[in-house]
Amino acid sequence: xxxxxxxxxxxxxxxxxxxxxxxxxxxxxxxxxxxxxxxxxxxxxxxxxxxxxxxxxxxxxxxxxxxxxxxxxxxxxxxxxxxxxxxxxxxxxxxxxxxxxxxxxxxxxxxxxxxxxxxxxxxxxxxxxxxxxxxxxxxxxxxxxxxxxxxxxxxxxxxxxxxxxxxxxxxxxxxxxxxxxxxxxxxxxxxxxxxxxxxxxxxxxxxxxxxxxxxxxxxxxxxxxxxxxxxxxxxxxxxxxxxxxxxxxxxxxxxxxxxxxxxxxxxxxxxxxxxxxxxxxxxxxxxxxxxxxxxxxxxxxxxxxxxxxxxxxxx
Amino acid sequence: xxxxxxxxxxxxxxxxxxxxxxxxxxxxxxxxxxxxxxxxxxxxxxxxxxxxxxxxxxxxxxxxxxxxxxxxxxxxxxxxxxxxxxxxxxxxxxxxxxxxxxxxxxxxxxxxxxxxxxxxxxxxxxxxxxxxxxxxxxxxxxxxxxxxxxxxxxxxxxxxxxxxxxxxxxxxxxxxxxxxxxxxxxxxxxxxxxxxxxxxxxxxxxxxxxxxxxxxxxxxxxxxxxxxxxxxxxxxxxxxxxxxxxxxxxxxxxxxxxxxxxxxxxxxxxxxxxxxxxxx
Numbered sequence: 001x002x003x004x005x006x007x008x009x010x011x012x013x014x015x016x017x018x019x020x021x022x023x024x025x026x027x028x029x030x031x032x033x034x035x036x037x038x039x040x041x042x043x044x045x046x047x048x049x050x051x052x053x054x055x056x057x058x059x060x061x062x063x064x065x066x067x068x069x070x071x072x073x074x075x076x077x078x079x080x081x082x083x084x085x086x087x088x089x090x091x092x093x094x095x096x097x098x099x100x101x102x103x104x105x106x107x108x109x110x111x112x113x114x115x116x117x118x119x120x121x122x123x124x125x126x127x128x129x130x131x132x133x134x135x136x137x138x139x140x141x142x143x144x145x146x147x148x149x150x151x152x153x154x155x156x157x158x159x160x161x162x163x164x165x166x167x168x169x170x171x172x173x174x175x176x177x178x179x180x181x182x183x184x185x186x187x188x189x190x191x192x193x194x195x196x197x198x199x200x201x202x203x204x205x206x207x208x209x210x211x212x213x214x215x216x217x218x219x220x221x222x223x224x225x226x227x228x229x230x231x232x233x234x235x236x237x238x239x240x241x242x243x244x245x246x247x248x249x250x251x252x253x254x255x256x257x258x259x260x261x262x263x264x265x266x267x268x269x270x271x272x273x274x275x276x277x278x279x280x281x282x283x284x285x286x287x288x289x290x291x292x293x294x295x296x297x298x299x300x301x302x303x304x305x306x307x308x309x310x311x312x313x314x315x
Numbered sequence: 316x317x318x319x320x321x322x323x324x325x326x327x328x329x330x331x332x333x334x335x336x337x338x339x340x341x342x343x344x345x346x347x348x349x350x351x352x353x354x355x356x357x358x359x360x361x362x363x364x365x366x367x368x369x370x371x372x373x374x375x376x377x378x379x380x381x382x383x384x385x386x387x388x389x390x391x392x393x394x395x396x397x398x399x400x401x402x403x404x405x406x407x408x409x410x411x412x413x414x415x416x417x418x419x420x421x422x423x424x425x426x427x428x429x430x431x432x433x434x435x436x437x438x439x440x441x442x443x444x445x446x447x448x449x450x451x452x453x454x455x456x457x458x459x460x461x462x463x464x465x466x467x468x469x470x471x472x473x474x475x476x477x478x479x480x481x482x483x484x485x486x487x488x489x490x491x492x493x494x495x496x497x498x499x500x501x502x503x504x505x506x507x508x509x510x511x512x513x514x515x516x517x518x519x520x521x522x523x524x525x526x527x528x529x530x531x532x533x534x535x536x537x538x539x540x541x542x543x544x545x546x547x548x549x550x551x552x553x554x555x556x557x558x559x560x561x562x563x564x565x566x567x568x569x570x571x572x573x574x575x576x577x578x579x580x581x582x583x584x585x586x587x588x589x590x591x592x593x594x595x
Contacts (some may be wrong), residue, residue, distance in 0.1 A: 028451075052447070055481075060474035061439045067444015070422075072375070073451075075444075091437055091471070099422050099431040195554065 004171035010108040013165045014039030017076060017106075019148075021047045024155055030065055030077045032058045038078040038108045038165075048225035058083040062091040062103075069101040072287060074155055077103060081110035081164060084123035087127035096160050097133040104154045105130075105162045110140075111252035112297055113168040113202065114291035124279040128257020130162040131230045137183060138230040140164040140251075140259075142204035145174035146227055149181035157183055166252075168290045170202045186233035192222035194315075195308050196247050200226045200259045201279070203250040203299060210304035217305075219312055229259055234266045241271040246315055248276045248308050251297050255279035276311050278303060316534045320363070324530050328358040329590045332559045333583060334393030334406045340579040342410035345418070348569040350390035352494040352527065352554040353461055357394040359533045360459060369399035372426045378456050380444045383428045383438025384463035384492065385419040386571070391428070392416050400427035423536065436469025438462070439489060443479050446487035446547075460507060461490045466499030467508045473518065479547040480519030488540045488548045491515075492527065494556035496567045515549040527554035560585055 021027050021043060033056045035041045043052035054061035058079050065075040075084035077084065084107040085092070096103045107126060114122045130138045137157060141147035147165060147297055154161040163182075189204070190211050204225045211221040222244055224236060241247060247267065249260035260277030267275055294300055321374055331354045339345035361367065381563040382391045389409060396403045400443035401415070415424045419433025429445070432438040442460040449456055462472065479487055499505045508514070512522045521543045525536035533552075540548040556570070557563030560582040574582055 014392045049451070055474075057471075057474035057478065060443070060478055063437055063440020063471070063475065064444040064447065064478065067430070067441035067446075068448050069444075070379075070441070071445060071448040071452075071454075073448055078504060090434060094434040095431070095437045095441055202378075299545070 004173055005145040006171050008167055008169045009141055009144065009147040009165040010039045010167055012144040013106050013108065013151060014042040015150040016148040016276065017043040018046045020152055021050065021156060024074065026073050027155065028052065028068060028073050028075045029076055030054055030061050032056055032074055032079045032083065034079055038106065040078050040106070058088040059091045062088045063095050065103045066095040066101050069103045074128035075103055076106045076217035078106040078108065080121060081123035081126040081188055082121055082207070083218070085129045085162065086123060090127050097136055100135050100159055102158055103160050105160070106165065107162060108165040109167045110164045111166060111201070112285045112293050112299065113166055113252060113290040115167065115293060116287050118287035119284040124254040124280040124285070125257070126164060127229055127253050127259065128261070131257065131262065135159055135228065137161040137228065139228050140201045141227050142201055142225055143170055143174055144172045145176045145179050146181060149179065150227065153181055153183050164201065166202055171205050173205055173208065184228050184231045184233060186236040186300040187225040187227070187238065189223040189225055190221070192209065192220040193244055193314045194220045194246070194312055196222040196224060197243045197250060197304060197308065198224045198226055198237065198240070198247055200229060201252050205302040205305055206248055206299070209301035210308065213301065213305050214308055217309065219308060221308060226259055228253050229262055232262050232266055234270070237263055237266050238271045241267045241273045245273050246311055247273060248278060248304065248311060250278040250304055253279055255281055274311065276307055278307055316531050321530045324358055324362060326364055326590065326593045328355045328431070329559070329586055329593060331358050331390065331393045331397055333586045334396060335389045335401060336560065336574065336579065336582045336586065338389040338392060338406040338409035338416070338572045341407040343409060343573050345389050345573055346386045346571045347389065347573070348496070348556040348563060348566070349384060349492065349494065350387040351558045351560060351563065352556045353387060353390050353492050354559065355528050355530065356461065356490060356533060356552060357390055359530060359537070361394045361398045364537055365459070366456070367398070367427065369427065372400060376454060376456055379429045379442070379458040380436040381442040381458070381460040382420055382432055382473045383442070383460050384435065384466050385438060388418065388420050391420060392425070393429040435463070435466040436471035439472055439475040442487060442489070443475050443484060445581060446479070446484040447482055449486050450482070450484065458487045460491065461492055463497070464491055464493040464495065464502050464503070464508060464511065467491060467511065468506050476515065476518040476520065483545045485544050489550055490550045492554055493551055494554045496556045496565070496570065498570050500567060505511060511551050519546060520549045521546045523548060523550045525550055525552050527552035528558055558588030559589065
């Protein structure tokens with residue numbers, strides 16, 4: 001495959017907010033002393049009066065966002081996934097989720113690809129946590145194009161939205177000119193009949209690479225990108241289960257409660273087929289360069305290829 | 316305070332207390348103690364201070380009220396009902412299946428409720444967000460919030476306190492209901508938040524103290540709050556948990572339990588007698 005331009009989706013987040021700030025005057029951005037890292041600093045520079053730094057106090061920040069939203073403003077509360085979904089979970093649940101307020105949560109530095117900061121900051125549990133809140137939309141974009149589109153879709157959606165962004169630069173494989181993002185709609189990237197690889201976030205590009213390699217080995221793999229983990233595009237998933245009879249999921253998140261779990265839940269109820277989950281296997285991460293960690297934890301095309309080959313052989 | 320106004324407020328507060336007992340009795344559960352301790356303050360706010368509109372409860376310019384100590388919803392519901400947001404008769408449906416009157420305030424279904432609360436320490440942050448929004452958009456509305464004295468043991472309260480002072484939210488008044496009791500006992504025994512006044516002062520707030528059951532003191536405190544510039548205001552009210560029902564006063568056991576039929580009759584008889592005396 002040709003070398004693609006890379007960009008971290010956290011950069012896309014900050015740039016999208018700065019761009020959309022002109023169009024949506026009621027857009028406000030909140031940070032908890034991490035504007036430099038969440039990349040919302042770009043928005044802050046352009047709209048200083050519409051950026052609120054809450055200091056290192058994520059619980060309060062979620063409450064401030066809730067209060068702002070009751071008056072018609074659209075707040076994006078930004079922090080690392082660990083603190084936005086983890087530390088502030090109960091505030092998000094009770095002050096935002098329960099009253100179904102129009103608050104958007106921009107969670108950066110999700111997953112193992114945080115890298116050197118290590119396990120304390122590598123949040124592999126956020127999708128699981130956010131997915132359990134009734135009415136919460138959960139989006140995990142795969143690249144720059146999708147991340148920008150997701151930010152605007154979140155603005156246009158009335159209700160709480162959790163969007164997950166990464167620290168690591170990842171290939172931009174979507175075509176900005178033609179790509180259309182819709183909340184709740186999955187995207188079939190390649191057709192295939194032996195197996196379906198359902199991936200989310202930075203694992204989508206790995207899945208595309210894996211499918212090409214599998215093709216050379218005579219395995220026809222369908223690749224589906226699920227950016228909106230909740231509500232899940234059940235129709236697309238069930239169709240794939242029925243037509244290919246085998247699913248392998250891939251996510252930079254715990255295998256518990258994330259995309260793999262959501263797919264299992266949908267498939268078990270409506271079209272039971274074997275689902276093999278690739279993800280962080282109920283362990284904590286550790287410090288190291290992101291690219292090395294992704295390989296070590298099996299979050300790479302090589303592991304997808306090996307997993308698919310084994311599962312297809314056992315079919 | 317004008318004597319006639321004071322009498323009217325005392326009469327209304329007594330009716331609000333009857334509504335609290337009615338609700339909790341019919342629910343067979345709920346929190347009467349801390350509801351009764353804030354009945355006078357809520358009556359003053361809803362009948363003499365807040366710009367609110369029962370016929371149009373979501374008007375953007377209205378003043379906001381957040382019951383951060385959400386478990387005392389029976390008091391908020393009673394004052395809202397008496398102010399005309401919904402029928403007083405509905406108070407009897409508190410906590411029932413199918414009722415709008417959830418165990419803790421639910422802004423999505425109850426007219427006049429500005430924020431869903433119940434998990435302690437969270438309402439004050441939302442109130443800060445509302446006050447900040449007014450500052451950002453040059454609205455003139457004010458925001459009031461009531462917190463429990465036990466509630467301020469929550470760390471989030473102090474995150475919010477820091478935020479409010481930093482952002483000079485002088486349109487925000489937080490009332491701390493200092494009735495001295497929480498579920499496990501005296502707040503001074505459980506995990507003392509004292510000195511409450513010095514803590515808020517240290518966090519950059521203007522602090523006022525008031526007697527929660529004396530309308531002259533209440534009026535004086537809220538009038539002073541309105542004169543404060545560039546600082547949020549904390550009114551620390553000394554109150555009696557269970558105020559107005561003799562056997563509930565200062566009894567921690569009435570924090571979260573409902574009266575039985577006999578106790579209900581006694582409480583209502585006491586409140587009816589107080590009302591009769593007030594109405595002369």
